[in-house]
Amino acid sequence: MDEDRKATIQFSCPVPLGAKDEVLLGHGSGGKLSAELIRHLFLPAFQNPVLARLDDQAIVSVNGLRLAFTTDSFVVSPLFFPGGDIGSLAVYGTVNDLAMGGAQPLCLSAAFILEEGLPMDTLRQVVTSLRRAAAEIGVDVVTGDTKVVEKGKGDGLFINTSGLGLVPEGINLSANQARPGDRILLSGAIGEHGIAILAQREGLEFEGRVESDTAPLHTLVAAMLAGADLPSAIRCLRDPTRGGLSSALNEIASQSHVGMVIDERAIPVSEEVRGACELLGLDPLYVANEGKLLAIVEAYVAEKVLEVMRAHPQGRQAQIIGTVTESNPGWVSMRTALGTTRIVDMLAGDQLPRIC
Amino acid sequence: MRFIDEYRDQRIAQGLAAEIRQRVTRSWVLMEICGGQTHTLMRYGIDELLPPQVELVHGPGCPVCVTPLEMVDKAIEIASRPGVAFVSYGDMLRVPGSRSDLFHVKAGGGDVRVVYSPLDALKIARAHPERQVVFFGIGFETTAPANAMAVWHARREGLRNFSMLVSHVLVPPAIRLLLGSPHNRVQGFIAPGHVCTVMGYREYEALSYDFRVPIVVGGFEPLDLLEAIAMLVAQLEDGRAEAENQYVRSVTYPGNRSAQRIMEEVFEVGDRKWRGIGFIPHSGLRLRPEFAAHDAEKVFDLGALSAEEPVECISAQVLQGLRKPVDCPAFGRRCTPETPLGAPMVSAEGACAAYYQYRRHVATS
Numbered sequence: 042m043d044e045d046r047k048a049t050i051q052f053s054c055p056v057p058l059g060a061k062d063e064v065l066l067g068h069g070s071g072g073k074l075s076a077e078l079i080r081h082l083f084l085p086a087f088q089n090p091v092l093a094r095l096d097d098q099a100i101v102s103v104n105g106l107r108l109a110f111t112t113d114s115f116v117v118s119p120l121f122f123p124g125g126d127i128g129s130l131a132v133y134g135t136v137n138d139l140a141m142g143g144a145q146p147l148c149l150s151a152a153f154i155l156e157e158g159l160p161m162d163t164l165r166q167v168v169t170s171l172r173r174a175a176a177e178i179g180v181d182v183v184t185g186d187t188k189v190v191e192k193g194k195g196d197g198l199f200i201n202t203s204g205l206g207l208v209p210e211g212i213n214l215s216a217n218q219a220r221p222g223d224r225i226l227l228s229g230a231i232g233e234h235g236i237a238i239l240a241q242r243e244g245l246e247f248e249g250r251v252e253s254d255t256a257p258l259h260t261l262v263a264a265m266l267a268g269a270d271l272p273s274a275i276r277c278l279r280d281p282t283r284g285g286l287s288s289a290l291n292e293i294a295s296q297s298h299v300g301m302v303i304d305e306r307a308i309p310v311s312e313e314v315r316g317a318c319e320l321l322g323l324d325p326l327y328v329a330n331e332g333k334l335l336a337i338v339e340a341y342v343a344e345k346v347l348e349v350m351r352a353h354p355q356g357r358q359a360q361i362i363g364t365v366t367e368s369n370p371g372w373v374s375m376r377t378a379l380g381t382t383r384i385v386d387m388l389a390g391d392q393l394p395r396i397c
Numbered sequence: 398m399r400f401i402d403e404y405r406d407q408r409i410a411q412g413l414a415a416e417i418r419q420r421v422t423r424s425w426v427l428m429e430i431c432g433g434q435t436h437t438l439m440r441y442g443i444d445e446l447l448p449p450q451v452e453l454v455h456g457p458g459c460p461v462c463v464t465p466l467e468m469v470d471k472a473i474e475i476a477s478r479p480g481v482a483f484v485s486y487g488d489m490l491r492v493p494g495s496r497s498d499l500f501h502v503k504a505g506g507g508d509v510r511v512v513y514s515p516l517d518a519l520k521i522a523r524a525h526p527e528r529q530v531v532f533f534g535i536g537f538e539t540t541a542p543a544n545a546m547a548v549w550h551a552r553r554e555g556l557r558n559f560s561m562l563v564s565h566v567l568v569p570p571a572i573r574l575l576l577g578s579p580h581n582r583v584q585g586f587i588a589p590g591h592v593c594t595v596m597g598y599r600e601y602e603a604l605s606y607d608f609r610v611p612i613v614v615g616g617f618e619p620l621d622l623l624e625a626i627a628m629l630v631a632q633l634e635d636g637r638a639e640a641e642n643q644y645v646r647s648v649t650y651p652g653n654r655s656a657q658r659i660m661e662e663v664f665e666v667g668d669r670k671w672r673g674i675g676f677i678p679h680s681g682l683r684l685r686p687e688f689a690a691h692d693a694e695k696v697f698d699l700g701a702l703s704a705e706e707p708v709e710c711i712s713a714q715v716l717q718g719l720r721k722p723v724d725c726p727a728f729g730r731r732c733t734p735e736t737p738l739g740a741p742m743v744s745a746e747g748a749c750a751a752y753y754q755y756r757r758h759v760a761t762s
Contacts, residue, residue, distance in 0.1 A: 063504040073735055243513070315398050321513075322745070379410045379619055381442025383755040389734040 071283025071329075072388035076292075095296060096215055097138040097279065100208055109144030109206040111135060116199050120167060122241045124233070124252030127200060128170030130331060133257045134282070135204040136178055140259040141278040141334065143214045143266055144206030146178060151202050152186040156195035167198060178257050180204075211272050218276040219297035221367035224343035226336040228261065228350055229254070229358040230309040231286050235328035236317045247320075249313040256332030261355040268349030269342045277337040284388060285327040289335050290373045291387040297337075301373045303363030303385065327388050337365060404618030405441075413623040414446040420630050424450045426582045427629055428575075428718045430568060431589035432459030432746025433617050439751035441619045451630065454582070454718030455751075457571050458589050460536040461488045461744035462716065463671040466704040468535075468564045469494035475531050475562065475697050476502045476509050482525060484518040485533040487511040488744045493737055495704040515540075515547035515561075522551070522559035531693045534561040539591040541565050541682060542656035545663035548684065548691050562693040563684055566669055568592050569600040570680035575717055576608040583718055585629040587615040587622065590644040595660075597652025602640040609638045616644040663688055672740055673712035710739035715748055722749040729753060 067074040084093065091099045098111035115131045136146045151171060155164065175182055237253040239245065258280065266272045277297075281289035286308070294301050310318075310325045318325050332355060338346050343361055350356030363375075373385040429435055435455045438444065444453060457463055473494045476483035483499070490499040490509065503509040508528070512518055515532050522530035534544040544561065551559040568589060575581055588601050593614045605612045611632035615625030625643040632639060642648050660682070669681025684692045709727050714720040722728050722741065732738040734750050741747035745754075 063501060065500050065504050067500070077735070312398055315401070319398075319401060377441050378405050378407060379441050379443070379446070380407050381445040383440060383442045384757055386754050386757075 067389070069283075070388065071288050072327075074389065075284070076387070094215055094217065095292070096142060098142040098144065098204075098206070100142055100144075107208040109139050109142045109208050110203070111138040111142075111206075112201065112203040113138060114199060114201040116196070117238065118196060119238075119241055120163065120198060122253055123237045123250060125255035125331070126167060126170050127198065128167040129174040130255050131200040131202045132171055132174035132178065132180075133255055133331065135202040136180070137258045137280045137331075137334075139204045139206035140257075140262040141214065141280055142206070142208060143212035143262060143272070143278070144208045145263070146180045146204055146206045146259055148181050148183045149175060149202050149204050150184045150186075151182045151200060153188070154195055154199040154201075155187065155189045156197050157189055157192040159197050164198065167200075171200075174257075178259065209266075212266060213273065214275065214278050216277050216279060216293045216296040219293050219299050219301075219337040219365045220276065220339075221299055221365055222340050223276060223337050223365040224340050224361050225290070225301060225303060225363040225365065226338060226343065226347060226350065227286070227308065227360055227362045228258075228334045228336075228356040229332075230311045230314065231281070231330055231333060232310060232314040232318065232325035232328035234282075234331040235285070235323075236314050238329075239321070240317065245317070247313055247317050249316075251311070251313045251317060254330055254332035256355055258332065258334050258355055261334065261350065261353045264349050264353050265336065265346055269338065269346055274339040274342040275336060275346065276339070279335045281330050281333060281335055283329050285325070285329055286335070287326045287373070287385045288387050290385065293335075293337060294373050295371045297365075298370045300366040300369035300371070301363055302366055302376065303373065304376045305378050306376075307360050307362045309358045309360055326385060401618070404616075404620045406620065409620055410446060410623055413620065413627050417451060417623070417627050417630050418448045420627070420634055421448050421450045422634060424452065425584050425630060425633050426452045426454060426718075427585045427587065427626060428454045428456045428583040429587040429615065429622070430456040430458040430572065431587075431591070431617075432462065432744065432748070432751075433591070434587060434589070434615060434622060435459070435748050436746050436751050437617055437619060437622055439755040442755070443619060443622060444756075446623070447626070451626065453626075454721070455715065455748035456575075456586075456718060457671065457674060457716040458537065458568065458592075459741065459744050459746040459748070460540070460566070461492055462712070462740040462747045463566055463673065464489070464492065464535050464564050464740070465670040465672045466495055467670070467702045468562070469498075470496075470702045470704055471694070471699050472533050472562055473497055473499060473502055474699055474702070475693060476507045477505075478697070480527075480529055482508040482510060482521055482528045482530045483533070484510045484512055484521060484530060486513075486535070488746075489533055489535060491737070492740055492743050515544050516550075519547050519550055519556070519559060522556050523554075526558055528558060529696070530559050531697075532559070532561045534563045534565060537566055537568055537589070537592050538595045538660070539589075541660050541664065542595060542653075545659045548663050548688050549659060551691050552688055557690070560691045560693040560696045561684070563664075563682065564669075565664065565682035566671060567666070567680050567682065569604060570677050571671065571674070572604055573607075574674070574677050574680075576604070576610060578717070580717075580719055583610075585611045585633055586613070587625045587629065588612050588640075590614055590616045590621070590648060593642075593644070593648045593652065595653050595656045597650050598640055598642060598648065599650065599652075605638055605640040611638050612640045614640070614642045614644050614648050616647065671716075673710075673716040675713075707738050712739035712741045712749070715741055722752040725749070729757060
């Protein structure tokens with residue numbers, strides 16, 4: 042047995058990856074295949090308690106300071122879409138991952154993988170947008186990297202950003218903290234990012250243009266944490282990006298070993314997104330968002346946190362959409378508009394590829 | 398949203414459910430033919446609204462599910478060849494063939510593309526004369542007119558690099574087979590509204606007459622289905638056996654004559670194998686000889702491919718309404734949408750996948 046093969050075996054997963062002997066697009070979907078890949082390949086390879094929490098960011102203590110650290114890669118196609126572009130998305134996506142840990146963003150890195158032949162003007166536009174987004178938030182891009190791959194070996198431009206943030210005293214958010222009786226809050230209408238990308242990519246035109254909801258959420262989070270009587274009354278925050286609302290809810294239900302019941306009629310969806318989803322056979326619960334958050338909060342502060350959210354520009358359409366239950370741990374179910382109940386499962390593969 | 402919310406109104410739904418409860422005096426077994434209807438029933442939990450006497454079983458109307466294994470293998474064989482761009486509706490990519498699926502062909506470097514319309518496949522053929530563009534033409538009478546139109550255009554334009562792998566099936570011969578079976582339990586059918594939008598419902602009138610069975614053409618929204626069920630229960634309780642139309646906002650008795658004409662011009666009726674069911678005489682469409690230059694089975698030398706279903710999969714019985722997905726020992730365990738053993742677990746319209754996605758709590762509780 043040669044050395045390479047030995048190394049492969051050491052890093053092979055303890056449980057086989059089903060029949061999947063190759064990486065499929067679905068492994069990047071944020072649905073079940075992604076979860077399986079993380080659980081069976083990455084977690085065993087890198088095992089440590091911080092990673093095992095599977096939050097959107099790692100919280101590490103350094104000399105008494107609690108630092109939040111996160112990284113995200115952006116491969117969205119097309120690079121420019123209604124409501125945003127890959128540059129601003131690369132900033133907001135990483136800042137939002139920090140914000141979901143309650144962290145104030147401190148600084149960012151940006152690494153660019155460029156394909157030979159990419160027009161310099163395109164790169165300039167993306168960098169300008171990235172700079173503007175960072176300036177708007179008040180964080181600097183303090184380090185970076187550039188690589189160029191041969192024509193045909195990339196798709197124009199990929200960006201990776203990492204972010205460092207500071208978690209204030211007394212704040213401890215994690216997806217494993219949802220408890221029966223807690224309320225589930227959603228900051229606004231779902232599905233806008235995914236539909237905007239799809240419409241742009243496929244050249245679909247709907248009545249009423251759908252724009253991506255790409256937006257930074259750190260000030261909304263700060264307002265919510267300040268507005269709750271005790272910051273600890275907010276148990277968990279998640280931004281439902283790839284895999285949509287369903288994936289985020291299922292992840293929390295699974296990590297906290299609780300059930301969830303949500304109410305279909307309470308979930309805000311714009312007419313345009315609903316129409317597009319009806320037409321294309323998509324379910325808005327599975328469509329990506331880039332400027333929305335889910336909050337699991339103790340029941341007694343739910344109304345108060347809702348009020349704070351609605352007073353913030355990013356949370357005007359916030360709603361209480363459901364309750365955490367003791368029964369059916371790991372399952373999310375939904376009261377339908379007809380008054381019946383159904384499961385809201387995680388998606389197996391992907392409804393749409395390369396949306397962020 | 399207009400034209401959507403009206404058909405999902407809770408109050409009206411409960412009114413229809415109450416009407417069904419009042420009407421029913423004994424047990425009835427009803428089948429919805431179309432996978433789209435199965436999906437709606439599961440997604441909206443309509444079984445929760447029905448009295449226990451009304452049992453719904455799910456029919457063979459999921460085109461992805463009934464596409465035979467050999468045909469999936471042929472698709473994989475063609476898509477794996479160099480110089481080919483294989484174009485399909487998205488659902489077909491995950492359907493397991495006997496050894497692989499189209500997603501794996503794509504992951505292995507094959508040029509496999511997803512479109513919403515066969516006319517998009519034509520565009521790809523026009524834009525890439527150097528590639529052999531093959532469209533996977535599957536489905537019932539609903540998708541047949543658009544697929545026929547694509548082949549018709551290809552012939553008119555002399556597009557030599559466009560062909561279609563045709564695996565079209567027809568609904569009425571399958572209903573005839575189910576009704577003729579000594580194992581049949583179904584006493585009333587909800588006929589597929591989209592198929593009847595194209596074909597009308599003359600053929601269903603004949604079925605209803607021949608087998609003394611009520612058939613109601615139904616739509617796809619929750620209230621459409623509840624109304625169709627109420628109409629079937631009323632017929633059964635009255636001892637009537639008629640073909641009725643619930644989906645009047647879309648379906649007419651003669652159907653869409655233009656769509657039927659293009660189908661007749663391009664396709665002819667032939668025998669067809671259905672996955673999970675087997676050969677049904679005169680139950681499919683194939684390209685007429687004058688379109689042979691666009692027939693992928695003639696353009697590509699594929700040899701004789703034959704394949705067997707995994708023994709564990711009970712899709713044959715599920716697709717005939719003899720057993721429920723949850724009766725399968727593999728359901729939700731060895732057979733899930735990520736690792737499907739059979740086609741009904743693949744497509745969103747497949748009965749097994751619909752159960753798995755929306756009603757698993759009923760299965761496990």
